[in-house]
Amino acid sequence: xxxxGTKDYVATDDLRIAVNAAITLERPLLIKGExxxxxTVLAEEMSKALDAELITWHIKSTTKAQQGLYExxxxxxLRDSQLGDERVNDISNYIERGKLWESFEREKRxxxxxxxxxxxxxxxPNDLLLELDRMEFFVYETxxxxxxAQRPIVVIxxxxxxxxxxxxxxxxxxxxxxxxxxxxMKQIIAVxxxxxxxxxxxxxxxxxxxxxxxxxxxxxxxxSELLDWLKLLLVxxxxxxxxxxxxxxxxxxxxxxxxxxxxQDVHLFERLAFLARRERN
Amino acid sequence: MFVxxxxxxxxxxxxxxxxEYLTLLEAMDKxxxxxxxxxxxxxxxxxxxxxxxxxxKFDRVFSHVFKGLDSLEEGDIAQxxxxxxxxxxxxxxxxxEKAQIEALGGWxxxxxxxxxxxxxxxxxxxxGNKWIGTGGTSPYGADGYNPEGVRIxxxxxxxxxxxxxxxxxxxxxxxxxxxxxxRNIKMALRRLRRFARHGQPTELDLDDTIKSTAHQGYxxxxxxxxxxxxxxxxxxxxxxxxxxxxxxxxxxxxxxxRTEFKNMEYFYFHNCLYEHVWKDNKRRHQERMETWDVLHxxxxxxxxxxxxDATMSPYxxxxxxxxxxxxxxxxxxxxxxRIQQIYESAIWLNPVAERHWEYTPSIQVIEQVFQDRMFPLxxxxxxxxxxxxxxxx
Numbered sequence: 001x002x003x004x005g006t007k008d009y010v011a012t013d014d015l016r017i018a019v020n021a022a023i024t025l026e027r028p029l030l031i032k033g034e035x036x037x038x039x040t041v042l043a044e045e046m047s048k049a050l051d052a053e054l055i056t057w058h059i060k061s062t063t064k065a066q067q068g069l070y071e072x073x074x075x076x077x078l079r080d081s082q083l084g085d086e087r088v089n090d091i092s093n094y095i096e097r098g099k100l101w102e103s104f105e106r107e108k109r110x111x112x113x114x115x116x117x118x119x120x121x122x123x124x125p126n127d128l129l130l131e132l133d134r135m136e137f138f139v140y141e142t143x144x145x146x147x148x149a150q151r152p153i154v155v156i157x158x159x160x161x162x163x164x165x166x167x168x169x170x171x172x173x174x175x176x177x178x179x180x181x182x183x184x185m186k187q188i189i190a191v192x193x194x195x196x197x198x199x200x201x202x203x204x205x206x207x208x209x210x211x212x213x214x215x216x217x218x219x220x221x222x223x224s225e226l227l228d229w230l231k232l233l234l235v236x237x238x239x240x241x242x243x244x245x246x247x248x249x250x251x252x253x254x255x256x257x258x259x260x261x262x263x264q265d266v267h268l269f270e271r272l273a274f275l276a277r278r279e280r281n
Numbered sequence: 282m283f284v285x286x287x288x289x290x291x292x293x294x295x296x297x298x299x300x301e302y303l304t305l306l307e308a309m310d311k312x313x314x315x316x317x318x319x320x321x322x323x324x325x326x327x328x329x330x331x332x333x334x335x336x337x338k339f340d341r342v343f344s345h346v347f348k349g350l351d352s353l354e355e356g357d358i359a360q361x362x363x364x365x366x367x368x369x370x371x372x373x374x375x376x377x378e379k380a381q382i383e384a385l386g387g388w389x390x391x392x393x394x395x396x397x398x399x400x401x402x403x404x405x406x407x408x409g410n411k412w413i414g415t416g417g418t419s420p421y422g423a424d425g426y427n428p429e430g431v432r433i434x435x436x437x438x439x440x441x442x443x444x445x446x447x448x449x450x451x452x453x454x455x456x457x458x459x460x461x462x463x464r465n466i467k468m469a470l471r472r473l474r475r476f477a478r479h480g481q482p483t484e485l486d487l488d489d490t491i492k493s494t495a496h497q498g499y500x501x502x503x504x505x506x507x508x509x510x511x512x513x514x515x516x517x518x519x520x521x522x523x524x525x526x527x528x529x530x531x532x533x534x535x536x537x538x539r540t541e542f543k544n545m546e547y548f549y550f551h552n553c554l555y556e557h558v559w560k561d562n563k564r565r566h567q568e569r570m571e572t573w574d575v576l577h578x579x580x581x582x583x584x585x586x587x588x589x590d591a592t593m594s595p596y597x598x599x600x601x602x603x604x605x606x607x608x609x610x611x612x613x614x615x616x617x618x619r620i621q622q623i624y625e626s627a628i629w630l631n632p633v634a635e636r637h638w639e640y641t642p643s644i645q646v647i648e649q650v651f652q653d654r655m656f657p658l659x660x661x662x663x664x665x666x667x668x669x670x671x672x673x674x
Contacts, residue, residue: 169331
């Protein structure tokens with residue numbers, strides 16, 4: 001099992017090695033990086049490339065580690081008992097399996113994505129330590145031990161909103177998805193829009209990196225925003241000449257809404273455009 | 282295998298543990314990578330570094346430990362005997378020395394000098410800081426450190442890249458204490474969280490309900506109050522004068538603290554805390570509050586944070602009447618001590634870089650008054666400050 005990137009996903013060397021190390025050593029892979037650099041997409045592409053099922057566990061601020069294992073639905077059991085339902089005698093009818101349990105049961109090694117782990121409570125990762133390490137857990141209600149048939153490939157993404165505990169980090173491989181440089185970016189675009197004219201890409205990239213270089217932007221546009229913007233440019237059929245036009249009155253790139261998501265950033269841009277115009281006069 | 286590397290990482294304060302080191306060896310054993318130094322770099326980075334803040338440190342250590350791993354081929358760039366330039370010594374300079382060298386002058390000047398020295402020099406030379414050779418701090422020659430240096434004879438590596446991946450130090454700005462944005466500040470402030478259930482019971486406590494129902498034999502519903510962050514924070518900002526140069530940082534800290542702490546109160550003061558504080562800097566002379574009122578109003582479980590550069594004349598702290606703006610009956614130090622008597626946890630955040638502290642007597646005075654609980658306003662400092670605040674309960 002080796003991951004080499006897919007036709008829809010450009011994996012840099014360092015990413016490939018981190019992924020393969022995690023697969024070979026059966027350790028979780030922790031992915032961090034700027035929003036929009038393809039952290040979640042990586043797991044999807046891994047599952048495609050390795051032909052493994054993808055099981056996604058989205059984490060929210062209210063998610064508890066236990067929910068990934070199983071949940072005991074006490075309320076419906078209580079109700080059933082009052083209605084005299086037969087099901088009530090077997091407690092396992094009220095055990096609901098979590099994503100982790102699901103991934104443990106698969107015959108074929110699946111990819112388990114724990115998405116945005118930092119959203120959960122600070123203690124969340126610690127609560128999963130043993131389960132991810134040994135790939136087994138104990139169900140108190142039925143007294144059985146669930147053990148993974150195949151250790152799933154675990155991919156964990158984090159947006160850095162909370163620090164993760166050291167003990168948890170020690171068990172993972174880590175990869176920080178850096179913002180792609182221009183060369184990698186060209187490859188990424190080629191993968192997504194194979195028929196895009198070369199000149200248009202060049203001009204669009206110039207504009208894009210110029211925007212990223214503007215100091216003081218609240219939210220710098222990221223890869224996924226660039227891809228959206230290119231899609232729009234294609235749909236609107238905007239020519240490279242149009243992009244190239246450095247007429248100060250048109251300093252704001254066409255369809256900038258896809259790149260700048262913040263009102264203040266748009267204002268900042270307009271102000272810069274205004275200054276540029278004044279300089280010329 | 283790589284024990285040296287492991288120890289170097291440890292001493293460079295990259296938090297690596299034995300377990301991670303063993304993981305790396307296991308990966309080598311299972312042949313995850315081919316025998317390429319780049320691949321090894323990526324693998325070891327992924328196995329040993331778990332936080333992007335440490336990537337830069339890792340790069341530096343890697344480049345240090347594995348220097349010369351792929352042998353360099355000497356080039357014939359200038360007519361200088363090759364053996365002069367063979368790498369024999371390795372010299373690592375302190376930050377200060379680097380800064381000194383940086384001040385040496387521009388590129389053109391250096392090229393001009395080089396020409397001159399080439400004419401003057403005839404023998405092989407090592408070390409020192411003027412002649413061309415190896416390992417020195419002169420801008421000419423190889424392997425030394427000079428950011429404006431001219432490389433002679435040490436040609437780019439085999440792969441045609443002048444700079445190795447780890448030498449690029451792409452992660453430079455992710456290191457702690459360098460850059461501090463609102464987001465980072467929020468992250469650091471989160472350390473100061475203490476959840477507790479307080480007030481009206483509004484949530485169903487399922488576990489307790491089940492337990493109680495089983496116990497009583499009828500449906501007995503139990504409620505609990507919502508979980509809230511019960512930390513209360515009182516922030517005093519120094520404003521005006523020498524603080525103007527730190528205004529951006531303080532704004533960021535303020536907005537981060539504003540969103541992070543639900544119960545946050547802030548007041549402004551100038552230079553040092555005296556008998557008055559105010560909330561609106563424009564109307565500071567009309568609408569000010571007695572400091573005593575503030576101290577009486579907020580109970581002692583508030584965490585107190587002072588933000589200021591503490592840069593003033595020491596008299597402003599230690600003498601009555603020392604204030605630059607008004608006649609103060611009691612010296613500022615008394616007020617600062619009073620705060621600490623009332624509030625168990627109080628700290629001072631200083632936007633001035635820590636290495637400059639020793640040159641300003643007033644900073645030392647305040648540091649003393651605060652019993653060394655003064656922290657620089659960097660990510661690391663903020664982290665330590667929050668640790669200190671959450672320590673005392």
